[in-house]
Amino acid sequence: MKINNRIRTILIGYIFPILTISLFFVIRIYFLDNKLILQAFSILAIFVLIHSAMGGFWSGLLATFYGAAIGTYLYILPLSNESGISDLELNRVSIWIFTGVLVALFTSTFATSRKQLKKATVELNKTTKRLRRVMDSIFTMIAIVDREGTINESNKSYANALEIQVEDLNNRNIFDLAPWNNNTELQELLKKSLLEVSVENPIKFEHSMQIGRDVTYAEVTINVIKENRFEEIVLTMRDRTDRKKYEDELLKSKEILSRLIDANIIGMAVSNLEGEFIETNDEFLEMLGYTPEEFVENGLNSEKITPTEYSDISQSKVKELLEKGYMNIFEKEFFHRNGSKVSMMVAGVMINSEQALCLMLDLTPQKNLQQKKDEFISVASHELKTPMTVIKGYLQLLSKKLSHSKEDYSDFLNIIDFQLNKMNSLVNELHDMSKIESNKLRMNNKNLNLNELVCTSIKEVNPFINSHEIKLIEEVKDIYIKGDIIRLEQVMLNLLTNAIKYSPDGGEILVTVNKDDKSAFISVKDYGVGIPKDLIKSIFTKFFQVEEKLDLKEGLGLGLYISSEIIKQHKGSISVDSKENEGSTFIVKLPLA
Numbered sequence: 001m002k003i004n005n006r007i008r009t010i011l012i013g014y015i016f017p018i019l020t021i022s023l024f025f026v027i028r029i030y031f032l033d034n035k036l037i038l039q040a041f042s043i044l045a046i047f048v049l050i051h052s053a054m055g056g057f058w059s060g061l062l063a064t065f066y067g068a069a070i071g072t073y074l075y076i077l078p079l080s081n082e083s084g085i086s087d088l089e090l091n092r093v094s095i096w097i098f099t100g101v102l103v104a105l106f107t108s109t110f111a112t113s114r115k116q117l118k119k120a121t122v123e124l125n126k127t128t129k130r131l132r133r134v135m136d137s138i139f140t141m142i143a144i145v146d147r148e149g150t151i152n153e154s155n156k157s158y159a160n161a162l163e164i165q166v167e168d169l170n171n172r173n174i175f176d177l178a179p180w181n182n183n184t185e186l187q188e189l190l191k192k193s194l195l196e197v198s199v200e201n202p203i204k205f206e207h208s209m210q211i212g213r214d215v216t217y218a219e220v221t222i223n224v225i226k227e228n229r230f231e232e233i234v235l236t237m238r239d240r241t242d243r244k245k246y247e248d249e250l251l252k253s254k255e256i257l258s259r260l261i262d263a264n265i266i267g268m269a270v271s272n273l274e275g276e277f278i279e280t281n282d283e284f285l286e287m288l289g290y291t292p293e294e295f296v297e298n299g300l301n302s303e304k305i306t307p308t309e310y311s312d313i314s315q316s317k318v319k320e321l322l323e324k325g326y327m328n329i330f331e332k333e334f335f336h337r338n339g340s341k342v343s344m345m346v347a348g349v350m351i352n353s354e355q356a357l358c359l360m361l362d363l364t365p366q367k368n369l370q371q372k373k374d375e376f377i378s379v380a381s382h383e384l385k386t387p388m389t390v391i392k393g394y395l396q397l398l399s400k401k402l403s404h405s406k407e408d409y410s411d412f413l414n415i416i417d418f419q420l421n422k423m424n425s426l427v428n429e430l431h432d433m434s435k436i437e438s439n440k441l442r443m444n445n446k447n448l449n450l451n452e453l454v455c456t457s458i459k460e461v462n463p464f465i466n467s468h469e470i471k472l473i474e475e476v477k478d479i480y481i482k483g484d485i486i487r488l489e490q491v492m493l494n495l496l497t498n499a500i501k502y503s504p505d506g507g508e509i510l511v512t513v514n515k516d517d518k519s520a521f522i523s524v525k526d527y528g529v530g531i532p533k534d535l536i537k538s539i540f541t542k543f544f545q546v547e548e549k550l551d552l553k554e555g556l557g558l559g560l561y562i563s564s565e566i567i568k569q570h571k572g573s574i575s576v577d578s579k580e581n582e583g584s585t586f587i588v589k590l591p592l593a
Contacts, residue, residue, distance in 0.1 A: 163212060
């Protein structure tokens with residue numbers, strides 16, 4: 001493209017002047033009139049004018065000097081005498097050259113200015129169209145006005161909002177249009193802004209306004225464009241309704257959170273991921289014995305109030321919080337200001353990437369109540385055992401005396417004895433539970449033969465069964481463990497009686513004894529009613545009774561709970577595999593001696 005422009009410049013600016021002027025003189029001399037006419041110099045001015053307009057100043061200058069040289073050679077020199085060119089002819093040539101230079105200068109200047117003006121006009125039109133496309137593509141409403149509010153330019157967004165054409169907006173006063181014409185307060189605010197706005201002091205404000213049928217919350221920005229004496233004011237209106245709603249909802253949420261924090265129902269604290277509490281409510285500080293003034297002055301760090309044994313739990317809970325955005329509820333102790341420990345229920349949720357909200361519920365009242373309950377159960381069960389022992393003794397004496405009587409009272413005595421044993425069993429369960437809850441259940445561990453323990457337990461149960469058959473499978477003989485024989489027999493008796501109770505139609509009960517390199521295993525399998533799938537996870541909790549679902553309710557629902565706690569104290573485990581109407585298999589795992 002640049003090469004083509006250069007060739008065009010050389011042709012028009014330098015080659016064409018020589019060709020056209022040479023051709024003019026040839027035609028003038030040989031075809032029109034052979035007489036030498038000095039007026040030809042005047043005609044050459046036309047050629048200078050044309051070449052200056054087409055090729056610029058240098059093209060016109062070349063045409064001037066070239067035409068003067070040829071004209072002098074063809075017209076002036078032939079008329080000169082032997083003394084040379086006269087002053088008159090020389091003056092004519094000089095005047096012609098001077099005139100040609102002026103023509104070339106003015107013509108080229110005019111032509112260049114005209115070209116530049118045309119080019120600038122084209123670029124201005126392109127820029128104007130580009131600016132118009134940009135303005136119309138923006139969703140923000142734009143209007144360019146003067147200080148009195150007359151609209152010089154606007155975009156489609158503003159026109160569409162008013163449901164009129166862009167062309168109909170121009171040259172109208174903005175105060176005659178929505179939203180300014182239907183809101184006196186907003187109109188006065190805009191008038192004041194148009195008078196006070198400057199390049200150094202742009203104005204921005206937000207206001208609710210009605211444009212068309214909708215009421216929106218808009219952000220209005222007013223800026224001044226000033227170049228020398230030229231000044232225009234650009235007014236933009238952006239719809240901020242969604243942002244306003246979000247800010248209002250956020251403010252409401254913050255108010256709710258603040259009220260909740262200050263409600264003193266539960267302890268609440270906002271902390272960073274380093275464990276430093278940023279904000280707390282009075283309830284949480286009161287739980288730990290601190291005052292709000294002490295918190296403001298010294299702050300509070302979780303490490304300061306967390307016992308060492310909870311450090312690993314705290315780290316795992318922080319990891320859980322980061323991964324899930326919340327952490328499961330767990331129980332934790334904190335140091336009170338006086339050095340004592342306060343037990344709390346803790347939950348947390350992430351507020352943002354750096355902060356979390358922690359909720360704490362003081363469990364001290366519940367713990368105290370639980371302790372009193374355990375103490376009551378312990379005392380009551382202990383006190384009940386004494387009269388029951390006395391009753392048992394007198395019942396035996398009564399049985400001996402009545403054995404010589406003519407009347408048969410054996411059925412009555414058996415019923416009393418059965419119910420007394422049942423009552424004794426319930427009291428023992430309550431007593432064991434109170435010991436477990438207060439961490440007073442102690443094991444008298446000794447080396448014992450597991451096979452013998454299982455056989456003894458089966459023999460104790462056999463006299464009380466009619467339609468059941470207990471079958472023992474000893475896959476390994478003489479398995480030795482270390483444990484409390486009385487407590488482990490208690491577990492076995494509970495599993496066997498449960499198998500009998502949940503097999504009301506009778507049948508076989510399989511007891512298997514086995515071991516591997518590290519552990520011994522006892523399994524008790526029945527073919528009874530089984531346990532519903534949704535209840536399996538709850539059967540080892542206290543007071544839980546599968547019987548309620550199966551219309552076999554009996555006892556306190558403590559047998560499996562006590563059994564699982566006994567096995568835990570032996571560093572073992574107990575599990576169950578069951579299908580409804582197909583039976584259950586309980587498996588006890590214990591470490592070898």
